[in-house]
Amino acid sequence: MTPAALIHVIDDDASFRESLCDLLKAAGFDVRSYASTGEFLLDATPDRPGCVLLDMRLPGPSGLDLQAALLRQERTIPIIFLTGHADVASGIRAMKAGAVDFLEKPVDRATLIDAIDRAVERDESQRQSRAVRRRQHERLAVLTAREREVFDLIVSGRLNKQIADDLSISLRTVKAYRAHLMEKLGVATAAELGRLAGEQGRAAD
Amino acid sequence: MGGTVSVGLAPRCALAMRAMGCQPLRWLVALCLAFGAASACADDVRRVLVIYSNGRLVGGNVDVELGLSRALASSSKGLVQVYSEFLESEFAESSYEETVTTYLKAKYSRQRPDVIVVVARPSLAYMLRHKRELFPEAPVVHAAVFKSYLVSVPAIPSDVVGIPLEYDPTGTIEQALRWHPSAKHLVMIVGSTARDREWEQILKGITPGFESRAKVEYLSGVPTAAILARVAELGRDSIVFTPGFYQSGDTLRSTPRDSVQAIARASGAPVYGFLSTFIGTGVVGGRSPDFVDMGTQAGKTVQRLLNGEPAATLALAPAMPNRLRVDWRQARRWGIADGQIPADAIVQFKEPTFWEAYRNIALAIACVFLLQAALIGALLLERRRRRNAELAVQAQRSQLAHASRLAIAGELTASIAHEINQPLGAILASADAAELILESGGDRRDDLTRIVSRIRRDDLRASDVIRRLRSLLAKHEPEHQLFDLGLMINDAVKLLEAESHRRETTLEVRPLPGGTMVVGDLVQLQQVLINLILNAMDAVADMAPDRRMVVIQAAIDGSSVSVLVRDRGHGIAADDLPKIFESFFSTKHKGMGLGLSIARTIVEAHGGRIQAENGAVNGAVFRVDLPAAATRSASMAAAQ
Numbered sequence: 001m002t003p004a005a006l007i008h009v010i011d012d013d014a015s016f017r018e019s020l021c022d023l024l025k026a027a028g029f030d031v032r033s034y035a036s037t038g039e040f041l042l043d044a045t046p047d048r049p050g051c052v053l054l055d056m057r058l059p060g061p062s063g064l065d066l067q068a069a070l071l072r073q074e075r076t077i078p079i080i081f082l083t084g085h086a087d088v089a090s091g092i093r094a095m096k097a098g099a100v101d102f103l104e105k106p107v108d109r110a111t112l113i114d115a116i117d118r119a120v121e122r123d124e125s126q127r128q129s130r131a132v133r134r135r136q137h138e139r140l141a142v143l144t145a146r147e148r149e150v151f152d153l154i155v156s157g158r159l160n161k162q163i164a165d166d167l168s169i170s171l172r173t174v175k176a177y178r179a180h181l182m183e184k185l186g187v188a189t190a191a192e193l194g195r196l197a198g199e200q201g202r203a204a205d
Numbered sequence: 206m207g208g209t210v211s212v213g214l215a216p217r218c219a220l221a222m223r224a225m226g227c228q229p230l231r232w233l234v235a236l237c238l239a240f241g242a243a244s245a246c247a248d249d250v251r252r253v254l255v256i257y258s259n260g261r262l263v264g265g266n267v268d269v270e271l272g273l274s275r276a277l278a279s280s281s282k283g284l285v286q287v288y289s290e291f292l293e294s295e296f297a298e299s300s301y302e303e304t305v306t307t308y309l310k311a312k313y314s315r316q317r318p319d320v321i322v323v324v325a326r327p328s329l330a331y332m333l334r335h336k337r338e339l340f341p342e343a344p345v346v347h348a349a350v351f352k353s354y355l356v357s358v359p360a361i362p363s364d365v366v367g368i369p370l371e372y373d374p375t376g377t378i379e380q381a382l383r384w385h386p387s388a389k390h391l392v393m394i395v396g397s398t399a400r401d402r403e404w405e406q407i408l409k410g411i412t413p414g415f416e417s418r419a420k421v422e423y424l425s426g427v428p429t430a431a432i433l434a435r436v437a438e439l440g441r442d443s444i445v446f447t448p449g450f451y452q453s454g455d456t457l458r459s460t461p462r463d464s465v466q467a468i469a470r471a472s473g474a475p476v477y478g479f480l481s482t483f484i485g486t487g488v489v490g491g492r493s494p495d496f497v498d499m500g501t502q503a504g505k506t507v508q509r510l511l512n513g514e515p516a517a518t519l520a521l522a523p524a525m526p527n528r529l530r531v532d533w534r535q536a537r538r539w540g541i542a543d544g545q546i547p548a549d550a551i552v553q554f555k556e557p558t559f560w561e562a563y564r565n566i567a568l569a570i571a572c573v574f575l576l577q578a579a580l581i582g583a584l585l586l587e588r589r590r591r592r593n594a595e596l597a598v599q600a601q602r603s604q605l606a607h608a609s610r611l612a613i614a615g616e617l618t619a620s621i622a623h624e625i626n627q628p629l630g631a632i633l634a635s636a637d638a639a640e641l642i643l644e645s646g647g648d649r650r651d652d653l654t655r656i657v658s659r660i661r662r663d664d665l666r667a668s669d670v671i672r673r674l675r676s677l678l679a680k681h682e683p684e685h686q687l688f689d690l691g692l693m694i695n696d697a698v699k700l701l702e703a704e705s706h707r708r709e710t711t712l713e714v715r716p717l718p719g720g721t722m723v724v725g726d727l728v729q730l731q732q733v734l735i736n737l738i739l740n741a742m743d744a745v746a747d748m749a750p751d752r753r754m755v756v757i758q759a760a761i762d763g764s765s766v767s768v769l770v771r772d773r774g775h776g777i778a779a780d781d782l783p784k785i786f787e788s789f790f791s792t793k794h795k796g797m798g799l800g801l802s803i804a805r806t807i808v809e810a811h812g813g814r815i816q817a818e819n820g821a822v823n824g825a826v827f828r829v830d831l832p833a834a835a836t837r838s839a840s841m842a843a844a845q
Contacts (some may be wrong), residue, residue, distance in 0.1 A: 013627045013631065014630075015628065015631045015659060015662065015663050015666070016627055016630055016631040016634070016658065018631075019630075019631040019632070019633075019634035019635040019656075019659060019663075020631075020634045022638035022639075022652065022656055023634045023635070023637045023638035023641065024642035025638075026637075026638045026642050026645065027641055057623060057706065057707065070623040082626070082630075083418070083623075084622060084625075084626035084627050100284075104626070105626040105627065105629065105630030106626060106630035106631075106632070106633040106634070107630060107633070107634075108633075108763070109633075109634075109637040113598030124526060129774060138737075149725065
């Protein structure tokens with residue numbers, strides 16, 4: 001079994017924070033709690049799937065500020081916003097900025113767990129695709145610049161002759177590069193090459 | 206004036222009148238002569254001589270004179286001169302009558318009377334004896350003369366006329382016996398003069414009729430003292446009847462009226478006497494002709510004679526009517542009810558009822574009272590109206606204040622919702638956690654205990670928010686209560702805490718010494734403070750974070766307490782400063798301009814003052830001064 005997801009609770013209200021922690025722990029999550037966004041940012045979070053439960057209204061930098069900061073740092077941890085008073089404008093802002101969910105306090109347990117599960121799932125899938133992409137990246141890294149150029153043109157559906165024209169090299173040279181890179185990447189057919197390129201493309205999304 | 210010939214006829218007549226002298230009477234005489242009516246107009250004054258039998262002050266004489274003079278005064282013909290003579294016939298010496306005759310003859314030799322009136326029998330008898338000698342030409346009218354006497358006189362001349370009397374002793378005694386049915390004793394008192402003796406004769410003629418009903422006792426000619434002693438012995442089972450007397454058994458002279466008065470005073474039994482003049486002396490009453498009536502009748506007869514009717518042809522009533530007279534006070538005294546008194550009786554001395562006696566005064570007083578009552582009523586009504594108006598104004602003011610509080614609450618909705626949802630969310634999460642822990646089945650008592658106590662804490666927190674909010678929103682009657690200003694300020698600040706977070710504004714409270722008491726309406730004063738703080742937060746809303754600060758400061762200075770709300774915004778424009786507390790003045794986009802005007806109304810209703818000024822460095826300072834409840838603050842502080 002995979003290790004339990006790690007949930008980060010950020011709320012300035014100690015009582016609410018503790019209650020939420022108790023609930024999530026009882027529901028089988030690992031929890032870390034912070035009174036402010038700053039505390040969270042300063043914390044060296046272990047690289048584990050999870051999500052952030054973030055109070056919209058916080059003293060100092062707000063939940064939306066944190067969201068912006070995380071985006072900038074490309075920390076893609078999903079954020080579920082919690083608010084004491086749903087205000088449509090900030091809700092929309094949060095969702096546009098990529099929040100997974102926007103919940104109003106007091107929040108129903110099922111809804112909360114649901115949202116967390118979804119967020120964690122998303123985090124996990126993001127993590128997976130990030131890993132695939134990293135792996136692809138590593139595999140494609142073995143190609144020379146010329147080989148990579150030829151690869152890109154192959155997966156974009158160009159014929160050998162066209163590639164030769166595009167790159168102003170001879171057809172034979174193209175064929176040589178092609179054989180060489182297929183060997184390097186360990187694929188036997190053009191279809192396999194295409195799948196590899198497809199994964200690469202998805203991971204880049 | 207004589208020179209103006211053209212003046213006309215009227216002045217000429219007036220001139221003629223003046224020529225005749227200023228005596229219209231003489232002028233009349235002249236006129237009469239001219240028309241040959243010598244007999245009628247020879248003398249312009251008609252003379253009536255009234256001869257009374259006895260003294261001037263005898264009650265009967267006084268009444269007769271009254272009736273007579275009234276009747277003659279209503280004469281339409283010229284002037285009637287009335288002369289009175291009093292024979293005082295008690296003086297019985299033979300020379301006396303002669304002297305009187307000589308006197309009268311001499312006295313009236315020039316002024317001859319046209320008509321003679323004789324009052325009571327002696328003077329009639331005298332006149333019958335001397336008429337021819339004294340006044341042969343004058344007709345005689347008699348009054349107060351008994352019929353019995355008239356029939357006893359052989360020949361009464363035809364020019365002697367009058368309505369005779371018939372006393373009704375029988376009727377009087379009958380009436381007395383009806384009123385005192387238990388009376389067994391009838392005491393008759395008569396005097397000893399010749400006239401008194403005549404009464405005795407009359408009475409003795411009628412008393413046998415009563416002997417079957419009561420024992421009749423006569424006191425005739427008994428000395429006055431003995432009479433009084435006897436009547437004093439009598440009780441209520443007796444009735445005294447007396448015509449009065451002039452003299453009785455001694456040398457004391459009296460009038461019938463005086464004697465009756467003495468008897469009535471002394472008597473232990475009701476006294477009856479029939480002369481109308483007796484009423485008022487203490488007698489119960491009696492049936493009698495009225496002396497005033499007699500005078501009136503005589504006067505009318507005189508009138509007719511003066512008018513030229515011949516005496517012989519006058520048709521006169523056969524007798525004066527008798528009427529029952531009652532002294533109401535005596536009737537009371539002797540237990541005669543009003544219902545027992547015949548309707549045609551003349552009731553005298555009836556004490557008027559309050560209404561009869563004081564009708565006008567009572568009406569006047571009642572009017573005054575009514576007016577006063579109406580005035581008081583009107584004033585009360587006015588007062589009530591005014592009070593109602595005041596109450597209406599007060600109610601309106603309080604409604605306005607309430608509306609303004611609602612507006613404040615509206616402004617705070619977001620922060621209040623946050624503040625309430627925070628503990629509610631915590632409670633729900635705690636409860637869910639507890640449920641999951643219980644479902645997991647492990648023994649985690651410590652966790653559960655902690656969770657439950659947290660739930661309680663959060664619940665209290667939520668209800669505290671609601672309490673503060675409710676006290677702000679409650680529609681309540683303005684009230685006067687003693688409260689701690691410091692606590693009020695803290696409460697207000699707590700209510701605004703979430704809002705200040707939302708607006709990222711710092712609220713700083715500089716604490717007040719504990720127990721600073723103020724008397725007034727807590728909610729309304731808190732409203733003023735909240736209003737000022739919200740305004741201050743608005744003022745710093747677009748300032749840099751370090752200037753987004755509002756300071757609330759309170760101080761006590763002797764008998765007054767001041768609360769200052771200071772912000773670090775741009776301050777108030779000098780032009781706006783004087784208008785800032787006016788209604789509908791606002792510098793905000795969405796402001797109604799009522800908050801500060803209501804604040805001022807509230808503060809002034811508490812006997813305080815509110816003012817605004819700009820701070821020394823920046824921002825504005827609002828200052829509320831309130832009278833401190835000085836006398837109790839010390840003791841309250843001590844109690845705390």
